[in-house]
Each structure stands twice: as structure tokens, then as C-alpha cells.
Amino acid sequence: MRTLNVALGDRAYPIHIGRGLLDRADLVLPHLKTRRVAIVTNDVVGPLYLHRLCSALEAAGVQVSAVSLPDGEAHKDWATLNRIFDVLLAERCERSTTLIALGGGVVGDMGGFAAACYQRGMPFIQIPTTLLAQVDSSVGGKTAINHPLGKNMIGAFYQPRLVLADIETLNTLPGRELSAGLAEVIKYGLIRDAEFLGWLEGNLERLVAREPDALAHAIERSCRNKAEVVAADETERGERALLNLGHTFGHAIETGLGYGEWLHGEAVAAGTMMAVELSRRLGWLSEVDVARVAALFERAGLPVYGPKLGVERYLDLMAHDKKVEAGRLRLILLRSLGQGVIHADASPAEISKAIEARCR
Template sequence: MRIVSVDLGARSYPIWIDEGILSHAELLLPHLPQPNGVIVTNTTVAPLYLETFRAALERHGVAVSAVVLPDGERYKNWETLQRIFDALVDVRAERETTVIALGGGVIGDMAGFAAACWQRGAPFLQVPTTLLAQVDSSVGGKTAINHPRGKNLIGAFYQPRAVLIDTATLRTLPARELRAGLAEVIKYGLIRDAAFFEWLEHRIESLLALDAESIAIAVERSCRNKAEVVAADETERGVRATLNLGHTFGHAIETATGYTQWLHGEAVAAGMMIAAEVSLRLGWLTENDCARIEGLLIRAGLPVRGPALDTDQVWQLMTGDKKVVGGKIRFVLLKGIGEAVVTADVPKTVVDAALAARLG
């Protein structure tokens, strides 16, 4: 078993990574204030893993109920969130009743936000079942729902008490979802871990083939990168903003297409290429580095161009993004592979040229 710690003082928590760990519910027991909980999952994950996980908890005397939500980013809204609250009311959940997210990033974000709100803060556990959730969204305490005019605009920073990652769940993940998760893995190499990026260049086919050792290394290395950044800047006042590489452009793509056509990781991949294009045009990134980034994304089966969107619409969506400060968009760009920078001082003409080159 691989273990990564997110060091946040009294609120520090472990991330356990292993194959078949879903049945080892005893790891979670010290993080349950009382022996009951509500599992939040979706219609895709429930038939695969809900009963296995529920039985593992019940073997250790934990009484659990479940709420099964529809699957998809388009359901990450107030109406679906209300279903979690309704389930908590139905079982007379208390402040110490643990909310457990079993699923991908959408489930983790909504369950975490519900936990943050329920009686002003209930215990929360993450059990991510997609690659994207395992390497990114389950770690760090960002919880949210979408607004029709912007992604993740309504939410809270609310840390889980533990994260349980069973890499065996990736075997039932659709290939497209696996590829989307790799975008976030590649991101860590781009923003702060050049050696990891080089490792990915050598092992990307092994990851696509779900080689167990390669997956374990990639998940652990990603979680360790994320944990270090979160420990240094929990609420994104500084270095944590670099984790948003590709997300300002990517969120605009997701919102413009109604959260139905592009997976989050796909939009982030296209967004990272737009950011690389801006960096190239600013003279910060070399042609060779830009080609390496594009080449790795292509080999991972990810898009390197966004959809055909109107540039004015993209700007409108970006200016409504939560990363805007003082009315200015803070772009996450690259000074090189492994070195990200956050800046609002980017000429609009440069961004427009990059959008023209990478959209449609």
C-alpha cells in the first residue's frame, strides 16, 4: 500500500492507494466520529461498487444508507444537491454523520459541498473511482456545484478526513474517462515536476494499458504533488493557483458547450495547449517544449484543439471565472516544462492569437 499525507496541521489526512482496497473499510473507522454514514454515488458506479463497499463498512458495524444520483457533469447543480440533503433528512443524519463520496469528480464535489453545508459541517470521506478524481479532485478540499454561466462558481473549501483510492476501479472505467484523467496527471509534470513529465513520455502507453505498477506510480506521484501544493496554500492565495493550468480556458469550453460534449479532462487538455500557445507567443516556452506537450497529449488520446467557439464568448466566460482578481484574469502559463507562472499581464492580442490557433 502507498500512503500520501496531506499536511494541514490538526486537519491533516491520509491518502491510501492500493488495488482491492475498497473492501478494507477498517482503514476508515478511525475517521468516523460515530458508526454511521451516507454514501453518495451515481447510477454508473452504484451497480459496480456500492454493495461491495457498503458490505465492507457493515462488517465493521457501520450502518450506512445510500443516495444514488444521475451521472454526468450536467447534473452538478442545485437540484441534484438537494437530493443529497433530502437523503440526509430522511435518515435523520446528525452533525457527526459521515458523508462518503463514492464515484468520480462530480460526486466528490457535490458530496463534499453537501457535507460542508449539512448542519454547518459534517465529516466527509472521499472514495474516488475515476482516474481524474483519484489524482486530482478528491485531494485538496475543493467542493462545488456549477452555475449555468460558470463552472464551480458555488462551493467551499472543505477537506475530507481521509481518501481511499482503489486503483482496481479503473478497470471498469471507460477508455475515454481514463484518457480524460490523464490530462490532470500530465498537468503535474507541466507545472512543477519535469522529471515526472519525462517519465510520462516513456510510460504513457503503459498507463493507457492499465499496467498496475505504472498506474500506482502515477497516482501516488500526482497525489504527492497535489498534497504538497495544498499544504503550502490551502485556499489558493498563491502557488495553488498553478494547479489551474488549462482550467481557465477549459472551463470556458465546458460552459460554452453546456457541460454535455466535453469531459473535464478533455477540456483541460485543450486548455493546456492554449496556455502553451500563449506561453510560446510570449517567448517563455520553446518550440521544442510546445511540441513535446502536444505530442504527449496526442499519445494520451487527448484533444490539442478546442471546439469552434467565438472568441468574444470565450472572453466573456473567462471574465466570469472565479480566478478573476480585481477584474483581471489570472492566466496560468509556462516558463518551461515543470515551471508554471500565474500572471494577469498578458496582452489580449496574444491570447486572441492563441485562441485563433487552437480553437476549431
């Protein structure tokens, strides 16, 4: 088991990465305020892993409530969030009860937001079961639900007390979802870790084959990169924005197609290619760089072109993005491979050309 500490002052917390962590109630107990937890999971992950987690906790004397949500981004809405509140209240969970999110990014986002809001804040633990959730949403405290007019528009910054990343849960992950997680892994290399990018170019097939050692390394390195960024900028005023490489374009893809059509990681991969293309047009990347990034995504089984929504539609959807400030779109681009930058000066014409070049 590897352990990484996310340094956030009095909200610092550990991330344990390893095999069989689901059964390790001993890792959970020190982080509970009382021996009472409510587990939030979904209808796909619950049947696979809920019983094991419950058994381990109950054997340790913890009283457990559980609620299972329908699977998928399409349910990341208020109605589904309210099902969590209904159960918490019906089972008289207290402000000192700990909420555990067992599942992927949607479960983590909703469980975390529910924990942030229930009685104005209850303790929260994350047990991410997808690669995406393990390398992305388990660090940083971003929680949210969607609004019909925009993704993740309603939410909170709320830190967990503990994250358990059990690599064995990735064995039941569909290949398409593993690939989606790799999009974010590759992102860390692109924005700030050229050495890791090189490692990925040498080891990508080992990740696709789910070799535990390779996965553990990639997860730890990804989390460390994200933890460093978040520790420096908890509420996304500066450097943290770099983590959004490909996301403004990607959110437009997800919203434009309707949530759930493309996986988040797939949209991020295609969106990153748009950012990479724009960086090339600004003279920061070469044709060879663009080809290297595309090759890495393709080896990971990810799309390198966005859907043909029409450039106008892309721009319109992007104008709703949280990264807009004073009317200007702040895009994350690459100065070089391994060095992301925040750029607010790209003209709509330049952005349009980059989108056009990477739609098919």
C-alpha cells in the same frame, strides 16, 4: 498499498492508494466519529461498487444509508444536491454521521459540498473511482456545484478525513475517462515536476494500458505534487493557482459547449495547449516544447485543439472565471516545461491569437 499524508495541520488526512481498498472497512473505521455513514454515489458507479462497500462496512457494525445521483456534470446542480439533503434528513443522519463519496469528480464535489453544508459540517471521506478524481479532486478540499452562469461557482473548501484510491476501480472506467484523468496527471509534470514529465514521456502507454504499478506510481506522484501545493496554500491565494493550468481556457470550452459535451480533462488538455501556445508567443517556450506537450496529450488520447466557439465568446466566458481579480485575468502559463507561473499581464490581443491558433 501506498500511503501519502496531506499535511494540513489539524485537518491533515491520509490518502491510501492500492488494490481492493473498497473492501477494507478497517481503513475506514478509525476515521468515523460514530458507526453511522451515508454513502453518496451515482447510477453508474453504484451498481458496480456500492454493494461491496456497504457489505464491508455493515460487517464491521456500521449503519449505512445510501443515495444515488444521476451521472454526469449536467446534474452538478442545486436540485441534485438537495436530493442528498433530503435523504440525510429523512434518514435522520446526524452532524456526527460521516458522508462517504463513492464515485468520480462530480460525486466527490457534490458529496463534499453536501458534507460541508449539512448542519454546517459533517465528517467526509472520499473514495474516488475515476483517475481524474484520484489525482485531482481527492486532494485539496475543493467542493462545488455549478451555476447556469459558471462552473463551480457555488462551493466550499472542505477537507476529507480520509481518501481511498482503489486502483481496481479504474478497470471499469471508459477509455475516454481514463484519458481525461491523464490530462491532469500530465499537468503536474508541466507546472512543477520536470522529472515526472520525463517519466510520463517514457511510460504513457503503460498508463493507457492500465498497468497497476504504473497507475499507482502516477497517482501517488500526482497526489504528492498536489498535496505539496495545497499544503502551502490551502485557499488558493498564491501557488495553488498553478494547478489551474489550462483550466480558465478549459472552463470556457466546457461552458461554451454546455456542460457534459466535453469531459473536464479533455477541455483542460485543449485549454493547456492554448496556455502553452501563449507561453510560446511570450518567448518562454520553443516550437519543440509545444510539439512535445501536444504529442504527450495525443498519446493519451486527448484533444489538442479547442472547438471553434469564436474568440470573442472565449474571452467573454473567461471573464466570468474565478481567477479574475480587479478585472484582470490571471492566467497560468509556463516559463519552461516543468515551471508554471501566474501571469496577469497578457493583453487581450495576445490571448486572442493563442486561442485562435489552438482552435480547429
